[in-house]
Amino acid sequence: MRAASGTRLGVAVLSVLFVGVIAVGARGMLHHSAGYPAASRAENCDRWVGPRGNNRASGARDRPWATLKYAAKHVRDAGCTVWFRDGVYKGTQSVERRFSTRVTFRAIHPYRAVFVSNGAALDVGGNAGWITFRGLRLRQSGSGADGVLVYVSGSDDGKPAPDHISFVNNVIHDSWGDDLLKIRSAADHITVRGNVFYNQSASEQHIDVNGVTNVTIEGNIFFNDFGGSGRPDRRDTKQFIVVKDSNGGADGFRGSRRITIERNVFLRWQGGDEGVISIGNDGSGYLEAQHVDIVNNLVIGNGSDHADSALNIYGAGDVRYVNNTVVGDFPTDSFAMSVGIKEANPRNRDILFANNIWSDPTRTMRTFSNGDRGDTVGLTLRRNLYWNGGARVPGGSLIKPRDDPRPVFGNPRINRDQRRISLPYWEGRRFRSGNRTIGQEFVRLVRRYGRIDPNGAAVNRAIASLAPRDDILGRPRRASPDLGAFEA
Numbered sequence: 142m143r144a145a146s147g148t149r150l151g152v153a154v155l156s157v158l159f160v161g162v163i164a165v166g167a168r169g170m171l172h173h174s175a176g177y178p179a180a181s182r183a184e185n186c187d188r189w190v191g192p193r194g195n196n197r198a199s200g201a202r203d204r205p206w207a208t209l210k211y212a213a214k215h216v217r218d219a220g221c222t223v224w225f226r227d228g229v230y231k232g233t234q235s236v237e238r239r240f241s242t243r244v245t246f247r248a249i250h251p252y253r254a255v256f257v258s259n260g261a262a263l264d265v266g267g268n269a270g271w272i273t274f275r276g277l278r279l280r281q282s283g284s285g286a287d288g289v290l291v292y293v294s295g296s297d298d299g300k301p302a303p304d305h306i307s308f309v310n311n312v313i314h315d316s317w318g319d320d321l322l323k324i325r326s327a328a329d330h331i332t333v334r335g336n337v338f339y340n341q342s343a344s345e346q347h348i349d350v351n352g353v354t355n356v357t358i359e360g361n362i363f364f365n366d367f368g369g370s371g372r373p374d375r376r377d378t379k380q381f382i383v384v385k386d387s388n389g390g391a392d393g394f395r396g397s398r399r400i401t402i403e404r405n406v407f408l409r410w411q412g413g414d415e416g417v418i419s420i421g422n423d424g425s426g427y428l429e430a431q432h433v434d435i436v437n438n439l440v441i442g443n444g445s446d447h448a449d450s451a452l453n454i455y456g457a458g459d460v461r462y463v464n465n466t467v468v469g470d471f472p473t474d475s476f477a478m479s480v481g482i483k484e485a486n487p488r489n490r491d492i493l494f495a496n497n498i499w500s501d502p503t504r505t506m507r508t509f510s511n512g513d514r515g516d517t518v519g520l521t522l523r524r525n526l527y528w529n530g531g532a533r534v535p536g537g538s539l540i541k542p543r544d545d546p547r548p549v550f551g552n553p554r555i556n557r558d559q560r561r562i563s564l565p566y567w568e569g570r571r572f573r574s575g576n577r578t579i580g581q582e583f584v585r586l587v588r589r590y591g592r593i594d595p596n597g598a599a600v601n602r603a604i605a606s607l608a609p610r611d612d613i614l615g616r617p618r619r620a621s622p623d624l625g626a627f628e629a
Contacts, residue, residue: 186221188212192228209234209246209256209263213272222247225254225277233258237267243305248276251578252312252567255280260288260318268301278312278567290316295326297391302327308336310579312567315340315370325351327392335360337565337579340370343377344413350397352386357401362565362583365411365444369566376446378412380419380453385429395425400433404613404626406586408441409564410471416453416479420460424484430457437464437613437626439591442471442501443559450479450511451499456486464496464608466591466625469559470503475511480539482516489517496603497525498593498625502557504530510537524604526624528552551598553625556590587613591627599624 190212194205205226206212212223213236220242227250234256248254255278256262262279265272281290291313295302306328313321313336321341324331331353338347338361347363350356363381367374386396407417417440421429440451451467454460467477477499480489499509506529514520520540526549527534527542534542534550542548563574565582576582591613593599601621611617612628623629 186217186219188216188221188223189226190223191226192230210236212246213238216244218242218244220244224249227253229255229257231257233261233264235264235266236269236272239268239270240272243271243273245273245275246277251276251310252278254278257282259286261290261292263291265293265303265306266295267303269303269306271305273307273309274311275309276311280315281317284317286316287318289319289323291322293322293324293328293331295328295392297326297388299393302329302392303331304329307332307334309334311336312579313338314567315372316342316345318342320345320349321347323349323351324353324356325349326353326388327394328353330355331357333358333361335579335583337362337567337582338381339364339566340367340372341378343375344379346379346383347381348383350382350384350400352388352392352394352397354398356397356399357403358382358405359401359403360583361405362579362586363405363407364409364564366409366564366566367411369564374411374446376411376413379415381407381417383419383422384433385422386425386427387423389425395427397430398432400430402433402435402438404437404615406439406441406583406591408443408562408586410442410444410448411446412448414447414449414474416450417448418451419453419455421454421456421486422483424486425456426485426487428456428458428487428490431459433457433460435460435462435465436609438466439587439613439626440465440467441559441562441586441590442467442469443562445472447472449473450475450477452478454478454480454489454492455483456489457492458490460492462492462494462497464603464624464626466498466500466555466627468498468500468502468555468591470501470505472505475508475537476501476506478510478512478539480510480512480517480520489520491519492517493521493523494525495521495523495607496624498553498599499525500528500553500555502528502530502555504532506535508537509535509541510539512539514539523547523607524602524624525549526551526553526599526602528598549598549602549624553599554594554597555592559590562586562590584614587627593623593625593627593629595629597629600629
């Protein structure tokens with residue numbers, strides 16, 4: 142059993158970083174005057190880029206470069222920041238440089254530096270390392286676009302792959318050609334924190350985690366709103382997040398490993414009959430994902446499209462699904478989970494569901510779980526809350542609430558009005574709600590649609606030894622912690 146913290150990177154560090162993103166977001170992300178950040182280091186370190194810049198210029202504040210690609214090749218390796226002025230940057234920006242100190246590519250005003258491409262807007266490859274992309278907006282140009290929107294990938298020949306790459310506080314949306322973000326082929330130590338994702342391509346995902354190690358996906362918001370982008374909802378997209386390994390070991394190893402999916406919000410399912418999160422997917426002859434922690438997430442059922450389940454597992458081992466909240470009128474084949482094998486998959490191994498809330502206040506939960514129990518060795522259900530608006534909580538072919546030795550049947554008293562959510566859709570200057578930062582949107586969604594009542598059935602009921610030390614907002618949990626993602 143791994144540590145009860147729910148993360149391998151250190152709960153204290155992640156809590157400080159995540160709460161920092163929210164706090165900084167609430168006060169405007171940057172302290173600057175006249176549209177420029179305050180000088181924090183010598184002018185010969187930080188550089189500037191603008192849509193009307195010139196790559197023959199010096200990159201100084203008054204003589205900006207024109208592209209991220211050029212800036213990545215020429216900025217000093219000294220912990221510098223490359224600042225991007227407001228405007229549109231067209232074409233693929235590729236980065237292959239490895240830095241010895243972390244370099245940040247950052248918008249002066251969050252989400253107003255817009256990267257638009259007919260293919261990949263950002264391609265991080267080669268042996269790129271120690272880079273952060275912050276405050277950017279990335280999208281494809283329209284229906285004729287092709288390929289992945291944001292790509293982080295090694296090669297399939299065993300050569301060094303990108304590592305220590307971070308995406309923080311970006312808006313990543315509308316791929317017409319493939320995934321919004323693909324992380325593949327031996328990429329290592331990749332962090333995706335505090336971003337908004339929406340509207341992937343048909344038959345594709347928001348994030349494809351594919352044959353990689355040490356990936357943290359934390360504090361993000363995932364949803365779809367195709368109509369908001371003038372696109373039809375064809376109900377043909379796949380998961381918000383999939384973790385797998387598709388290339389059969391060509392990059393030197395098999396199976397994604399040490400993946401943390403923590404403190405995210407998932408809402409407004411628009412897509413096909415797929416899992417919101419899927420661990421394993423391709424039916425390969427090996428465990429496609431191992432050592433996966435899914436902790437402190439909020440899944441809100443406020444869409445009309447039919448999904449398969451909140452979580453699918455096909456060919457995976459050592460998966461911990463702990464202190465998550467799934468709430469709302471969520472039309473699915475199975476409300477909580479579908480666990481099985483596909484094609485050549487070996488049997489799943491060691492799957493734990495503990496301290497979660499599965500709550501449908503509208504009494505429309507039809508099936509709790511799907512799958513064949515014989516497809517998994519070591520499937521455990523421990524101290525979860527089950528609520529179907531006062532109606533009987535259904536069973537399922539895989540596992541039933543009565544298989545939980547310490548179940549809680551009762552109302553967690555979470556906001557019932559999930560269908561009227563103002564979606565966190567970026568409209569150029571602000572989100573639809575009026576907020577101006579992702580941190581503000583995250584807090585709004587969690588506090589309004591994931592908060593449990595102090596007098597509800599989830600309070601003080603979790604198994605403390607399995608609970609993470611903090612909740613979805615990074616607040617410490619008490620000695621007798623609550624079930625679900627939110628500590629009352």
